[in-house]
Amino acid sequence: MKNIKLTVNGTTHELSVKPYATLLDVIREDLGLTGTKEGCGNGECGACTVIIDGKTANSCIVLAVEANGKEITTIEGLSHGEKLHPIQEAFVEVGGMQCGFCTPGMVLSSKTLLDANPNPTEEQIRKGLEGNFCRCTGYTKIIESVKVAAEKIRG
Amino acid sequence: METLANEFNILGRRLPRKDAIEKVTGYAKYAADYAQPDMLWCKVLRSPQVHARILNIDTSRAEKLPGVKAIVTGKDFNGWTWGFMSQTRDESPLAVDKVRYHYEGVAGVAAVDEETAEEACELIKVDYEELPAIFDPEEAMKEGAPIVHDYRPNNVSVEYHWDFGDVEKAFADSYLVREDRFETGKVITGFLEPPASVAYWDPSGYITVWAAKQSPYFHFRHLAACFNLPLSRVRIIQPFIGGGFGGTKNDSTAADFCAVLLSKKTGKPVKFMYTQQEVLNTCRRRHNMIVYNKMGMTKDGLLTAVQSRVIANGGAYTAIGPLTMYLAGFATGLPYKLPNYRYDAYRVFTNNPVSAAMRGHGVTHTRFACEVQMEMMAEQLGIDPVEIRMRNAIDNPKRGESYRTVNDVTLKTCGIKEAIQAAAEDRLWADKNKEPKQVGPISYGVGMSGTSYLGGARQLGHQSCGAIVRVLEDGTVNLLTGATDCGQGSDTVLCMIAAEELGVKYEDVQIKRVDSAYTPVDPGSYGSRVTALAGQATKLAALDAKKQLLEAASKVWKVKPEEIEMKNSVVFLKGNPEKQMSFEKLAKIASYEGSGAVIMGKAYSGYGIEPLDFNTGRGSGGTTYSFTSQTVRLGVDMETGKIDVTDFFIAHDCGRPLHPVSVESQNEGGAVQGLGQAIYEQFVMDKGITHNANFLDYKMPRITDIPTIRVHDIITDDPDGIFGAKEASEGSIVSAPPAVILALHDATGVWFKEQPVTPEKIWRALKEKERGL
Numbered sequence: 001m002k003n004i005k006l007t008v009n010g011t012t013h014e015l016s017v018k019p020y021a022t023l024l025d026v027i028r029e030d031l032g033l034t035g036t037k038e039g040c041g042n043g044e045c046g047a048c049t050v051i052i053d054g055k056t057a058n059s060c061i062v063l064a065v066e067a068n069g070k071e072i073t074t075i076e077g078l079s080h081g082e083k084l085h086p087i088q089e090a091f092v093e094v095g096g097m098q099c100g101f102c103t104p105g106m107v108l109s110s111k112t113l114l115d116a117n118p119n120p121t122e123e124q125i126r127k128g129l130e131g132n133f134c135r136c137t138g139y140t141k142i143i144e145s146v147k148v149a150a151e152k153i154r155g
Numbered sequence: 156m157e158t159l160a161n162e163f164n165i166l167g168r169r170l171p172r173k174d175a176i177e178k179v180t181g182y183a184k185y186a187a188d189y190a191q192p193d194m195l196w197c198k199v200l201r202s203p204q205v206h207a208r209i210l211n212i213d214t215s216r217a218e219k220l221p222g223v224k225a226i227v228t229g230k231d232f233n234g235w236t237w238g239f240m241s242q243t244r245d246e247s248p249l250a251v252d253k254v255r256y257h258y259e260g261v262a263g264v265a266a267v268d269e270e271t272a273e274e275a276c277e278l279i280k281v282d283y284e285e286l287p288a289i290f291d292p293e294e295a296m297k298e299g300a301p302i303v304h305d306y307r308p309n310n311v312s313v314e315y316h317w318d319f320g321d322v323e324k325a326f327a328d329s330y331l332v333r334e335d336r337f338e339t340g341k342v343i344t345g346f347l348e349p350p351a352s353v354a355y356w357d358p359s360g361y362i363t364v365w366a367a368k369q370s371p372y373f374h375f376r377h378l379a380a381c382f383n384l385p386l387s388r389v390r391i392i393q394p395f396i397g398g399g400f401g402g403t404k405n406d407s408t409a410a411d412f413c414a415v416l417l418s419k420k421t422g423k424p425v426k427f428m429y430t431q432q433e434v435l436n437t438c439r440r441r442h443n444m445i446v447y448n449k450m451g452m453t454k455d456g457l458l459t460a461v462q463s464r465v466i467a468n469g470g471a472y473t474a475i476g477p478l479t480m481y482l483a484g485f486a487t488g489l490p491y492k493l494p495n496y497r498y499d500a501y502r503v504f505t506n507n508p509v510s511a512a513m514r515g516h517g518v519t520h521t522r523f524a525c526e527v528q529m530e531m532m533a534e535q536l537g538i539d540p541v542e543i544r545m546r547n548a549i550d551n552p553k554r555g556e557s558y559r560t561v562n563d564v565t566l567k568t569c570g571i572k573e574a575i576q577a578a579a580e581d582r583l584w585a586d587k588n589k590e591p592k593q594v595g596p597i598s599y600g601v602g603m604s605g606t607s608y609l610g611g612a613r614q615l616g617h618q619s620c621g622a623i624v625r626v627l628e629d630g631t632v633n634l635l636t637g638a639t640d641c642g643q644g645s646d647t648v649l650c651m652i653a654a655e656e657l658g659v660k661y662e663d664v665q666i667k668r669v670d671s672a673y674t675p676v677d678p679g680s681y682g683s684r685v686t687a688l689a690g691q692a693t694k695l696a697a698l699d700a701k702k703q704l705l706e707a708a709s710k711v712w713k714v715k716p717e718e719i720e721m722k723n724s725v726v727f728l729k730g731n732p733e734k735q736m737s738f739e740k741l742a743k744i745a746s747y748e749g750s751g752a753v754i755m756g757k758a759y760s761g762y763g764i765e766p767l768d769f770n771t772g773r774g775s776g777g778t779t780y781s782f783t784s785q786t787v788r789l790g791v792d793m794e795t796g797k798i799d800v801t802d803f804f805i806a807h808d809c810g811r812p813l814h815p816v817s818v819e820s821q822n823e824g825g826a827v828q829g830l831g832q833a834i835y836e837q838f839v840m841d842k843g844i845t846h847n848a849n850f851l852d853y854k855m856p857r858i859t860d861i862p863t864i865r866v867h868d869i870i871t872d873d874p875d876g877i878f879g880a881k882e883a884s885e886g887s888i889v890s891a892p893p894a895v896i897l898a899l900h901d902a903t904g905v906w907f908k909e910q911p912v913t914p915e916k917i918w919r920a921l922k923e924k925e926r927g928l
Contacts (some may be wrong), residue, residue, distance in 0.1 A: 034188035035181020037397070039347040040431040044850035047347050075181030088179040092171050095816035098824060099642030100178030101348045101397030107179055129858045133850065135345045135398050136642045138827030139858045141820050 009077030046132030049105035075104035096145030098136030248412030263413025317772035320495030325460035329451030348397020369399030370679020402439030482517025570808025600902025609777025610882030612682020621675030630739030637677025638689035644817030656697035658721030683882030700756025796917030821884035829891025
């Protein structure tokens, strides 16, 4: 077992983890934050997207020990009580989801995108969400949600 | 069932989905998010053989591994098998005497954690005697081919021969007759959430299961039958579902049965979660079909006859195949007038993973063949693609009348002509010759399709849905149905229907997930039937609750109940709208007056269709039919074959969109899934073994691949649809492939008859064309 320190959604956790445990396993099993989903376990679908030190990552292909000492944001860290993040509000208003399994990852990839560029073109939105699969919506309402979110963030 | 649209308060509005907040915050719990104290993990050992006799299974080494708590094999299920019809129950939870496809389940292990369960699987020794195997359905039909199931010595698992009108005479009288071979691909539903479940067989003899099922009552019945328990002792608690699209999540998997039995053996809850590799290797997929299509036309391009001989690669078991082959044949003519039709269908066993239902079930194969062939013939006759469709399209029947196809499919509304016209007038089609055809190596093309899909589909047996509307004393409402929202938005639509009928605010109606111990029995989410039938039940249940409330109000105001109306949570006198009270106040009066009442409206929808006749193919497969005309614009790099699809325009007759956001999103999603089927997705299989069982190599459309999509609603208000509504999404998964493939023809001049049309196929076809082959 390895001892690591993870700051997740602002709270620091000292954890003892298996050296081969993925960050996804630790987030879901040890911390009980099940908003981060496992779709493929291979870094291909983006359902397990989290933000590590400001950059999105597929947590299913990051070892927990690699994330030692880092700041991690999961979907649970975006809203505060009943107060949604503007990106979440936009997804709700536009209907940028169906089954919802990809939604946490989509929202977090949108956050990283909009943090860096609050006024993205449609092409930049597509590029920013390229790593996130959605099988339900055909992406159209997701793109629309990100556009609305960008407007909200710009104010 | 008709209601005028301008009377709606709730329906037709772009309201937020009921589940939106849970989904954007990550608090929506899916099956894999559930856990129980002291829970074990289940893994399934799978066969490396594609077709082999099981000689012996030795679990002794695995049993000794610390942490292993129990192991089950096929024999532990006591010969129980399941399947769609009594005569096709040919599948066991785990293989018993022989395995019939690669990675079929052979044993199930329960251990303290996932890794130990996996390790134990590796320690189980199975002796196999390899058998000759067969993979190609046409080869499998030949005399002397290896036999997959002894009860079907010719390997044909389902066979239909239907004949309507006089096909031979019609072909003889036709000006033009064509015969072509078409083939649809080996594709899968592609949900992101792998099947998962937590199962607990408690010591008092009840099973409780948290399982990822889009039709939980199938699973409910499977578990009761498999374990010989009364239905009342089986409880399926439904988590959120991470996509369904038919097939796997409408059925039970090997691990579903293993987890329950392992829980019984250990006395502990048992959880499993498939890997995506297990899904792509072993789960239900769309049938891959070969369609030999013969079509006749008059000189003016009017259809005279179609004869379809369809051979489907069924894989190792029958599953829902009898319905697949029915759906592939019964609506072949739609959306066109077809006076003569013959259908010869063969679903063939092979040593491949099992083929079953997928969105656009059945219809997608034959419509693709007919749609492409029709346009090939139009070109031969010098008739424009819009014109050939308009000449053959079924007219929208006048109110009170209906249209019957040659095999007695009955339509009360048909928006296909309006849809084709809308597509033809839209800029994609109307301006197609204004843009340069070729820019550098890119050749542009525009294609069109005209298609149909059924709503309110029936399988066999139980068709009705039930609903309970509970009005609480503060005027808020709980809606209970057995219907499953696996993403399509039905919970939202059902709440809208309840709010509309009851006259309350949308935000005052809540719905939770299915729990078979409390919610009404329901057939499930398939065949675009949930809004149609659970919607009908919800409407009737709301009316029942309303009746009870109006009676309470009539006592207060000393008028007849029919003199009172409720809208937007306000109760008022029809003749004197100034006289009002809040819905909350009425609910309170009704709940507390005298000894008080419990306001509970309940109903089930008896609104359905007659049982399907698989042997003759006569009759309606659904209660209503949607119609779609789709156009597609794309560019093909003539040097590399690379395709860039830029635009979709979908004119879709869904009757009336009740929740427009969901209708659009369903159309968009269905069309993009159809795009995947048309040009990207295909299992690479060699001798029954899948070589691309991951999302990198099995290529589903990403956000960078998708066109700009516009959806145009055609309103027809079907008298058989709930509030006029018909289906959405299965229509666009059927309309997209032919439209894309006809656009590819427009761009390249090549007729493609096999899906998917990959860049490699285009490149090869262009090289052949250059060489004049």
